[in-house]
Amino acid sequence: MFVVHENAGACDLRVLVPVLYYSRCPGDSFRGPFTQFSSAIRCLPVIARAFARVAGRRLADVKGVVKLLKVPSDDGSRVIAALPADLKSALDDGSFPSRLYAWVRRLLVERPGFLYDELWAATFLGLKLAGFGKVRGLFGAALYKGVFTLRNSERWWRAC
Secondary structure, three states: OOOOOOOOOEEHHHHHHHHHHHHOOOOOOOOOOOHHHHHHHHHHHHHHHHHHHHHOOOOOOOHHHHHHHHOOOOOOOHHHOOOOHHHHOOOOOHHHHHHHHHHHHHHHOOOOEEEEEHHHHHHHOOOOOOHHHHHHHHHHHOOOOEEEEEOOOOOOOOOO
16 A cells, blocks of 8 residues: 655655554554554554645744644643653654654553543543533534544543
8 A cells, every 4th residue: 555645646655654654543552563454544544644744844943843733822831841852853854753643642642641532531521421422512622633633533632
């Protein structure tokens, strides 16, 4: 399977290789190379577009990362502080998109902190999952819409 770079119109290995290595859906183990290709096929187009978007953008500073992630203003400085030093210093490195994806998955998606999944959001509000399902529409402004967003794995910013 080839992933087509949005801007180039042809196969771009800078996007293909990290997508095949890091393409996992939330909840999957994040250790080692990807081996469950068929179980994550639905995630590949979203991840590939996000890789292309990140690879096609030159970031002047870490505030560009905050914009890519669409961080609420209340959390901007905290997200910048949480970025690893090697990621902050490699904004123009060719490995930046895959390293950013790995960080987003490990820190933002896999564990609660900045972002909550449905269960954590419900618990935070003192609701059961069914109760949260009834009010989830009220929290549209808090829904994570940054790069590497997967529709079937919604997350909400805690700060909103």
